[in-house]
Amino acid sequence: MASSDLSRRELLQAGVAALAGSGLLLREASAQVRRRASQVKSIIFMVSDGMSLGVPSMAEPFSQMVRGRSTNWFRLLQDPEAVTGLFETRSLDSLVTDSSAASSAWGSGSRVFNGALNVLPDGTNLTPLAHVMRRAGRKIGLVTTTTITHATPAGFAVAHPRRDDEHIIAELYLDVVDVLMGGGRRFFDPQQRSDRRDLIAEYQRKGYVFWERREQVRGRERPEKVLGLFYSGHVPYTIDHRNDPKLWETVPTLAEMTRTALEILSRSRHGFLLQIEGGRVDHAAHANDAAALLWDQLAFDDAIAVAVDFVRRHPDTLLVITSDHGNSNPGLNGMGEEYRDSAKCLERVAQAKGSYGAIQQLLRDAGTPTANKVREAVREVTGIEITPEEAEVIASVAQGKPAPALNRAHANLTGVLGEILSNYNGIAWIGTQHTGDWTLVTALGAGKEMFAGIRPHKEAFYQMLNLVGISFRNPEMTPEQAKRYLARAPRVQKVHWV
Numbered sequence: 392m393a394s395s396d397l398s399r400r401e402l403l404q405a406g407v408a409a410l411a412g413s414g415l416l417l418r419e420a421s422a423q424v425r426r427r428a429s430q431v432k433s434i435i436f437m438v439s440d441g442m443s444l445g446v447p448s449m450a451e452p453f454s455q456m457v458r459g460r461s462t463n464w465f466r467l468l469q470d471p472e473a474v475t476g477l478f479e480t481r482s483l484d485s486l487v488t489d490s491s492a493a494s495s496a497w498g499s500g501s502r503v504f505n506g507a508l509n510v511l512p513d514g515t516n517l518t519p520l521a522h523v524m525r526r527a528g529r530k531i532g533l534v535t536t537t538t539i540t541h542a543t544p545a546g547f548a549v550a551h552p553r554r555d556d557e558h559i560i561a562e563l564y565l566d567v568v569d570v571l572m573g574g575g576r577r578f579f580d581p582q583q584r585s586d587r588r589d590l591i592a593e594y595q596r597k598g599y600v601f602w603e604r605r606e607q608v609r610g611r612e613r614p615e616k617v618l619g620l621f622y623s624g625h626v627p628y629t630i631d632h633r634n635d636p637k638l639w640e641t642v643p644t645l646a647e648m649t650r651t652a653l654e655i656l657s658r659s660r661h662g663f664l665l666q667i668e669g670g671r672v673d674h675a676a677h678a679n680d681a682a683a684l685l686w687d688q689l690a691f692d693d694a695i696a697v698a699v700d701f702v703r704r705h706p707d708t709l710l711v712i713t714s715d716h717g718n719s720n721p722g723l724n725g726m727g728e729e730y731r732d733s734a735k736c737l738e739r740v741a742q743a744k745g746s747y748g749a750i751q752q753l754l755r756d757a758g759t760p761t762a763n764k765v766r767e768a769v770r771e772v773t774g775i776e777i778t779p780e781e782a783e784v785i786a787s788v789a790q791g792k793p794a795p796a797l798n799r800a801h802a803n804l805t806g807v808l809g810e811i812l813s814n815y816n817g818i819a820w821i822g823t824q825h826t827g828d829w830t831l832v833t834a835l836g837a838g839k840e841m842f843a844g845i846r847p848h849k850e851a852f853y854q855m856l857n858l859v860g861i862s863f864r865n866p867e868m869t870p871e872q873a874k875r876y877l878a879r880a881p882r883v884q885k886v887h888w889v
């Protein structure tokens with residue numbers, strides 16, 4: 392139903408009831424709702440996590456190569472109807488953000504410390520976007536290829552000081568988020584939670600239908616509330632998913648989850664907020680794994696097609712497509728004479744049959760990783776024949792010896808593997824961590840103009856609220872004010888930065 396089908400009175404009632412709950416002055420709230428309610432009914436916010444600008448640049452020729460067509464994002468960037476901009480993304484304690492601080496900035500309008508979810512360093516809980524939108528009658532959806540309790544989805548719906556507490560974040564979505572789809576079953580399953588709490592049953596008692604197989608996403612049932620958990624941890628990389636028939640049968644694609652989430656949420660009378668994350672682009676960048684990166688970016692691109700199609704049919708919807716930060720800044724080098732080998736290099740990426748995880752699995756299965764076993768495993772997974780000397784370096788790092796890297800950001804197994812394979816696939820990396828780059832933003836549909844040009848990422852929160860007609864402000868802290876809390880800030884587990 393288009394927003395014009397709703398009477399002004401209905402909109403006012405929904406908005407005012409909602410805002411009364413959030414403690415705002417009724418008079419102010421009704422004025423805001425009346426002035427702006429007709430512009431945007433629903434918001435789709437898409438994040439390719441950790442996507443440096445080199446990623447869509449490489450995904451375009453890669454898509455031509457493996458799919459014989461352009462990426463949907465590239466086509467959208469050329470569409471005069473779409474608006475292009477950039478986000479500046481620093482966090483409260485660093486020039487380089489992590490995913491929780493970035494998602495919190497979109498999710499509350501405030502910069503927080505890396506590792507925090509919508510909590511200021513002095514312990515002030517901010518009100519996340521999902522809570523504000525929910526009070527204004529919107530349904531809420533989170534769809535991701537990471538654990539559903541991971542930093543980016545959580546940043547829209549949760550205020551909690553530590554992103555690592557995924558078992559707690561799993562509890563906080565109940566009755567806040569209507570549609571949850573992604574990985575992370577282990578944070579809900581009583582067998583895998585240390586407190587043995589059966590969160591799946593608790594969600595079911597509150598009216599959520601539990602899904603755990605691809606066919607349920609592709610089927611006809613469209614319940615009002617869904618808890619869809621399709622993997623114990625993160626959903627496997629697309630390249631592994633595509634090449635494993637068992638995974639293909641049980642795990643849905645990001646585009647399928649997106650389509651189903653939109654089918655469910657679009658029945659909401661007062662609109663919805665849906666965040667869709669291609670979460671493993673970030674992981675592949677941390678791993679310097681070109682094939683895993685590009686295939687996951689294409690899976691994200693398939694989800695873009697679903698969202699764009701929806702917005703074309705529902706012009707009262709705003710679509711924002713972006714990333715939270717750069718990561719390892721991969722780029723295709725000019726290779727060979729006159730750079731004519733670069734295309735051949737990209738073709739080598741297309742031959743890969745698995746992620747670096749598959750190489751590491753083969754090495755684990757083989758026992759002590761000798762140079763020969765390394766050569767075989769690399770050949771089997773990537774189709775690339777590395778030299779015995781290169782295999783020797785990888786084997787020694789895999790055995791726990793120090794990595795010989797001049798740039799210490801590369802001094803680990805994946806860094807060394809990435810450097811050596813870049814001799815063949817032409818894709819080089821500046822490190823294995825997030826970067827401070829500006830990120831690409833493309834907006835389509837109602838209110839898109841707000842996203843033109845370069846802006847601090849935290850402004851997106853107020854832009855979205857303005858567009859749906861809600862007046863609300865969260866408290867903020869400057870980096871100067873935050874300094875004295877640095878020593879007491881919680882540490883983030885290393886494992887979650889990857």
Ligand SMILES: [Zn+2]
Binds near residue numbers: 490674825888889
């Ligand atoms: Zn990351």
